[in-house]
Amino acid sequence: MSKSNRVLPGFRITMAFTLLYLGLIVIVPLTTLPVESITMGWTAFHRTLTDPRVVASYKLSLGASFVAAIVNGVFGVLVAWVLVRYPFPGRRVIDALIDLPFALPTAVAGITLTTLYAPNGWLGAPLARHGLKVSFTPLGVTVALIFIGLPFVVRTLQPVIEELDLQVEEAATSLGANRWHITTRIILPYLYPAWITGFALSFARAVGEYGSVVFISGNMPMRTEIAPLLIITKLLQYDYAGATTIAFGLLVISFVLLLAINGLQHWTGRRLAH
Amino acid sequence: MAGYVSAHRQGSATLPRRRLTEPALVRWTLIGIALAFLALFLAVPLVMVFSEAFAKGVDAYWAALEDPDALSAIRLTLFVAAIAVPSNLIFGISAGWAIAKFRFPGRNLLITLIDLPFAVSPVISGLVFVLLFGRRGWFGPWLFDHDIKIVFAVPGIVLATIFVSFPFIAREIIPVMEASGTEEEEAARVLGASGLQTFFRVTLPNIKWGLLYGVILCNARAMGEFGAVSVVSGHVRGRTNTMPLHVEILYNEYNFQAAFAVASVLALLALVTLVAKAVIERRLARSLAAHDETAAPESA
Amino acid sequence: MTFRSSLRVAALAALATAGLASAAQAQTLLNVSYDPTRELYEAVNTAFIKDYAAKTGKTVKIEQSHGGSGGQARAVIDGLDADVVTLALAYDIDAIAKSGLIDPAWQRRLPDNSSPYTSTIVFLVRNGNPKGIKDWNDLIKPGVSVITPNPKTSGGARWAYLAAWEYGKRAGGGKDAAGKDFVAKLYKNVPVLDSGARGSTTTFVQRGIGDVLLSWENEAFLALAETPGKFQIVVPSVSILAEPPVAVVDKNVDHHNTRAIAEAYLKFLYTPEAQEIIAKNHYRPRDPKVLAKYASALPKLTLFTIDDAFGGWQKAQAAHFADGGSFDQIYVPSGR
Numbered sequence: 001m002s003k004s005n006r007v008l009p010g011f012r013i014t015m016a017f018t019l020l021y022l023g024l025i026v027i028v029p030l031t032t033l034p035v036e037s038i039t040m041g042w043t044a045f046h047r048t049l050t051d052p053r054v055v056a057s058y059k060l061s062l063g064a065s066f067v068a069a070i071v072n073g074v075f076g077v078l079v080a081w082v083l084v085r086y087p088f089p090g091r092r093v094i095d096a097l098i099d100l101p102f103a104l105p106t107a108v109a110g111i112t113l114t115t116l117y118a119p120n121g122w123l124g125a126p127l128a129r130h131g132l133k134v135s136f137t138p139l140g141v142t143v144a145l146i147f148i149g150l151p152f153v154v155r156t157l158q159p160v161i162e163e164l165d166l167q168v169e170e171a172a173t174s175l176g177a178n179r180w181h182i183t184t185r186i187i188l189p190y191l192y193p194a195w196i197t198g199f200a201l202s203f204a205r206a207v208g209e210y211g212s213v214v215f216i217s218g219n220m221p222m223r224t225e226i227a228p229l230l231i232i233t234k235l236l237q238y239d240y241a242g243a244t245t246i247a248f249g250l251l252v253i254s255f256v257l258l259l260a261i262n263g264l265q266h267w268t269g270r271r272l273a274h
Numbered sequence: 275m276a277g278y279v280s281a282h283r284q285g286s287a288t289l290p291r292r293r294l295t296e297p298a299l300v301r302w303t304l305i306g307i308a309l310a311f312l313a314l315f316l317a318v319p320l321v322m323v324f325s326e327a328f329a330k331g332v333d334a335y336w337a338a339l340e341d342p343d344a345l346s347a348i349r350l351t352l353f354v355a356a357i358a359v360p361s362n363l364i365f366g367i368s369a370g371w372a373i374a375k376f377r378f379p380g381r382n383l384l385i386t387l388i389d390l391p392f393a394v395s396p397v398i399s400g401l402v403f404v405l406l407f408g409r410r411g412w413f414g415p416w417l418f419d420h421d422i423k424i425v426f427a428v429p430g431i432v433l434a435t436i437f438v439s440f441p442f443i444a445r446e447i448i449p450v451m452e453a454s455g456t457e458e459e460e461a462a463r464v465l466g467a468s469g470l471q472t473f474f475r476v477t478l479p480n481i482k483w484g485l486l487y488g489v490i491l492c493n494a495r496a497m498g499e500f501g502a503v504s505v506v507s508g509h510v511r512g513r514t515n516t517m518p519l520h521v522e523i524l525y526n527e528y529n530f531q532a533a534f535a536v537a538s539v540l541a542l543l544a545l546v547t548l549v550a551k552a553v554i555e556r557r558l559a560r561s562l563a564a565h566d567e568t569a570a571p572e573s574a
Numbered sequence: 575m576t577f578r579s580s581l582r583v584a585a586l587a588a589l590a591t592a593g594l595a596s597a598a599q600a601q602t603l604l605n606v607s608y609d610p611t612r613e614l615y616e617a618v619n620t621a622f623i624k625d626y627a628a629k630t631g632k633t634v635k636i637e638q639s640h641g642g643s644g645g646q647a648r649a650v651i652d653g654l655d656a657d658v659v660t661l662a663l664a665y666d667i668d669a670i671a672k673s674g675l676i677d678p679a680w681q682r683r684l685p686d687n688s689s690p691y692t693s694t695i696v697f698l699v700r701n702g703n704p705k706g707i708k709d710w711n712d713l714i715k716p717g718v719s720v721i722t723p724n725p726k727t728s729g730g731a732r733w734a735y736l737a738a739w740e741y742g743k744r745a746g747g748g749k750d751a752a753g754k755d756f757v758a759k760l761y762k763n764v765p766v767l768d769s770g771a772r773g774s775t776t777t778f779v780q781r782g783i784g785d786v787l788l789s790w791e792n793e794a795f796l797a798l799a800e801t802p803g804k805f806q807i808v809v810p811s812v813s814i815l816a817e818p819p820v821a822v823v824d825k826n827v828d829h830h831n832t833r834a835i836a837e838a839y840l841k842f843l844y845t846p847e848a849q850e851i852i853a854k855n856h857y858r859p860r861d862p863k864v865l866a867k868y869a870s871a872l873p874k875l876t877l878f879t880i881d882d883a884f885g886g887w888q889k890a891q892a893a894h895f896a897d898g899g900s901f902d903q904i905y906v907p908s909g910r
Binding site for chain 2: 009010011015021025026027028030033036075079081083092096097100101102103105106107109113116146147150204205207210211227228231235251254255
């Protein structure tokens, strides 16, 4: 690709349209958040963000998202590895199914998981008999976030595992390394950047999630109230300033995560390129 | 970030020879664990949607879908997607052309900004439109004076939907356009084709599968959005309820079976999306591979 | 797929795509209401449309929106173009009035504080009442799990909270501290806070969570009717007289030119015909004759009003449900 491409037309018009559309649909609407937060003044802003209930909701949103991302990280490696490396009947169907949480509307996921894990549900009943409550506990929030974050680690790792150079493994084997050594010394370090990216994607997606969590969480202040729900609750109480401030905080977290992810993808791309 | 769903070349890797893989016992244990995890988190919920939907028989299932409110929700959902997807398609092509075929400062920042709606909480996506167009919002008084309804009416739902499904098509097209390079377009131009001719005869055939892929993802998100739409809808039955909102309403009305019946239509849509995605992925991989083959000798 | 069902799929697809803009020519009224009134207004609307057509020869279409009372008021303030609001409590309509959409004196425009019916909070327990719940003080016992929505967003939950407070206060010799202590203990037994009354009923009835549901009287009767033999109603010794009010949204009806219909609609709620419908849906009608007719179906208990016990909604809201109020202090004891 040439640096200044004068042969191809349409740069100005497509660029102008892109910026206009981006500005109208995304940038202008999102600037309402910092602007409205600033107009309420620093003390009110600070007080809202340090309110124990708000802090608890951030902690839950971040904490449950982190745990969910870890679970997805562990099982995601396994699933991606199995899907790429091991032939077994039905592999293609399973592979297509991985994206279900992405394609299924979150509200459907929400009512389904709640029904499934309620004390009288298919999975909730046997768990309840062992004293494990899922629906309406932080555990339920985590389960919903595992569901929605599931595709991310698998999908970022799959192409990387496919690109793994078998000759390296072969060479290592002929030099006498066993599978365990190859896995821990060669394969896992190679997958690491992509794994981190997948983990971060799964985490970022979970932090803002609303539809699938709101049914299963139980909405207890200080305990199972996620940050997006608290935004809605504030809104329902005519507390616009509060809602906007919490939303702004969440927006900053999302943006930082996004920058980190794009940086990570850059890194992964470089690692793959050499 | 939305690029995560980028098509991967499924099954293109050659399977390793026997001595380069784990013993059968380890292999099947790992397969077993992976499948158990997926069954627990994907298959069981999916089966349950349909089992609950038909819990009271086939007739009750159809009755739930033929209800006037359900029909109007289906209509609204189709209508919203019919506006949101083409809008984002035009944007996607335009952004793809500008970003993939040209180099300019701030290119990475632009890509990050396009990704932004994907990372923003859906609740926030709805809230910002209320802050802009609500009666007490920035443009609220002016809109009220001119009797223009945006939030709590269909335009607000369309806007929120465009916002949440914004990145998908652009993020699919950019890598595909980059991969196909600029040589063919430049050749067409040199041979005297107009800009639009170049696009329709040269570029479009190269990106059509990537485009279709983005459209499918964008459509799935547009039809299924709940959080953002819930904030701007106003929940007027028969007027501003989309299918996901209708599911919530039925769920809150002791009408579980009907809620799951409507949910099953959405789940079916998700399954169709997955099948279409898998098919297109294969076509995309093939067309990219074909392109590599034809492109290689030319550039040599 | 059988032939019959494929036919239905085709019919459904046709119906769904036909006429996206099938807006009726009839005048349309939007009633923005709270959570449990879905069945009530479905019946009232049918009756009113018939009555209005008979009297004026005009057809009218009524649209409904339901949700937690506070959230519905918020939507109207932000521009949901309601012609009438029929909410769970006066405070929420006051909030709309404060934004300038409704005349501040709205509550005096219709009889009975603009509340065409009353209701109260009762207990719904599982059949046979396994935890032996008879009155409010049974709810704070350890091991009793109580379901009630979030008072910050649900009107019914606010009425329930105030009823509990007043009971605790009376039991503790009329001291506010006793009321506060009582609700604190009560909410320690609450495992789930849904955002609206319907969500709580679903949690209790369908999910099988909790031993007792603090419920609108009409919601409790509805739950009995929907799932016969699984629940029973327990009537406490005292409870609060809930007066869910109605109002025309002045600015909107003037904008839509629907004031005449909107006013006729709200007045219709006070007619014997509508009062019958109200009673049949287990709300307490204002009309003495209708009330007498249905007296046997409505449990008797001592009811106090919010004006007597708390000095009206503005005071109650500020003391209990505003940020940092008594409800917040239950969860964040330090308060602010």
